[in-house]
Amino acid sequence: NAGVTQTPKFRILKIGQSMTLQCTQDMNHNYMYWYRQDPGMGLKLIYYSVGAGITDKGEVPNGYNVSRSTTEDFPLRLELAAPSQTSVYFCASSYFGRNQPQHFGDGTRLSIL
């Protein structure tokens, strides 16, 4: 049981490039989330999904896109990378239910130069 797996672990992009951060979970969780964490700060929600085919914006969605075609996968897309998107990105998942805890991956450390 791997839990939440994120790839890649590290990446350096040039301004204007695009990339997809991958996230997959093997716990059959309905809900999935993407957060970003800037240095010394708490996590901020980018997008979330309550099930396959359903996504919605979080607190800081600008510059990102997501899709949820399967229960297991929730990729995050950066179309035109900007220096402000330099951050650590965490994916999480949870079961349906008001009080289910979120399980986090180990993060993707992304630098935009």
Add this chain to the structure above:
Amino acid sequence: DAKTTQPPSMDCAEGRAANLPCNHSTISGNEYVYWYRQIHSQGPQYIIHGLKNNETNEMASLIITEDRKSSTLILPHATLRDTAVYYCIVRDLIQGAQKLVFGQGTRLTINP
């Protein structure tokens, strides 16, 4: 959104109980208090949550005041591996999903 206030840092001796306070004076009646921690640069780890009653699990205990305006996370016998940033979060429900709002947390250092 109910906001939380935590001290930015705390120290505790190894083997002693670590008591981490959190103020959430604007919490509403149906909002739960969650605690997560983040060790070094890893993803956050769920610890415990509660509504009104005190809760205990294998990791920690959660004490919530009767007026629910504050709570305390207790690590009964802290070890060096408990050194982490601890986040107290009041859950904000959006469309049935959990929206966790992370503040800056308390950086807990366990000293040998």
